[in-house]
Amino acid sequence: xxMVIQNPRYQVTQFGKPVTLSCSQTLNHNVMYWYQQKxxxxxxxxxxxxxxxxxNEADTPDNxxxxxxxxxxxxxxxxxPGLGDAAMYLCATSGGTDPYEQYFGPGTRLTVT
Amino acid sequence: GENVEQHPSTLSVQEGDSAVIKCTYSDSxxxxxxxxxxxLGKGPQLIIDIRSNVGEKKDQRIAVTLNKxxxxxxxxxxxxxxxxxxxxxxxxxxxGYALNFGKGTSLLVTP
Numbered sequence: 001x002x003m004v005i006q007n008p009r010y011q012v013t014q015f016g017k018p019v020t021l022s023c024s025q026t027l028n029h030n031v032m033y034w035y036q037q038k039x040x041x042x043x044x045x046x047x048x049x050x051x052x053x054x055x056n057e058a059d060t061p062d063n064x065x066x067x068x069x070x071x072x073x074x075x076x077x078x079x080x081p082g083l084g085d086a087a088m089y090l091c092a093t094s095g096g097t098d099p100y101e102q103y104f105g106p107g108t109r110l111t112v113t
Numbered sequence: 114g115e116n117v118e119q120h121p122s123t124l125s126v127q128e129g130d131s132a133v134i135k136c137t138y139s140d141s142x143x144x145x146x147x148x149x150x151x152x153l154g155k156g157p158q159l160i161i162d163i164r165s166n167v168g169e170k171k172d173q174r175i176a177v178t179l180n181k182x183x184x185x186x187x188x189x190x191x192x193x194x195x196x197x198x199x200x201x202x203x204x205x206x207x208x209g210y211a212l213n214f215g216k217g218t219s220l221l222v223t224p
Binding site: 004031033040043045048050057090099100103104106109 | 145147149154155156157158159162202206209210211212214215216217
């Protein structure tokens with residue numbers, strides 16, 4: 001089945017230690033997104049790639065970076081995680097038959113100790 | 114920017130009853146309104162969406178209505194089942210890229 005895959009599902013990192021989260025997709029969609037979802041809150045868009053064009057949301061902290069080496073993969077880098085960065089990180093894609101429809105992966109739960 | 118309000122925050126219904134969740138949006142330029150269902154520990158799943166040129170859309174037990182004049186849209190679930198229990202998010206978007214989510218509604222369907 002075509003899908004959005006996130007690895008790892010659970011990630012523990014230490015305060016200030018860089019961490020990378022991974023997303024891959026088999027949908028061949030041209031747009032990929034990263035959302036942050038804190039406990040009992042709505043997902044919040046951090047940034048998205050339209051093909052190789054990177055689009056950062058205005059209020060996304062500089063501590064968050066992203067890379068998209070090819071159509072299938074996208075990475076979220078957190079350069080110096082703080083306790084406030086503990087959250088579920090969701091990857092999504094769009095660009096299929098209906099270009100507006102976004103399909104989410106299962107998420108990576110990040111814990112910062 | 115776009116602001117999406119969602120009500121209620123929690124909703125409890127008995128199996129077989131209907132559930133209605135309402136959202137309002139602030140930006141009249143918004144033209145895409147999806148609804149997502151999120152089960153515990155999982156990513157959001159798109160269940161239905163509607164465009165601004167359509168007033169109502171139905172898919173089996175789920176329907177969404179849109180009132181552009183009043184800037185509100187609603188999710189209707191009929192004949193609810195325990196497996197409908199989840200958190201439901203509405204969202205609004207101008208471009209289709211940046212989804213602005215409501216705060217979510219926790220729906221509990223009791224047998």
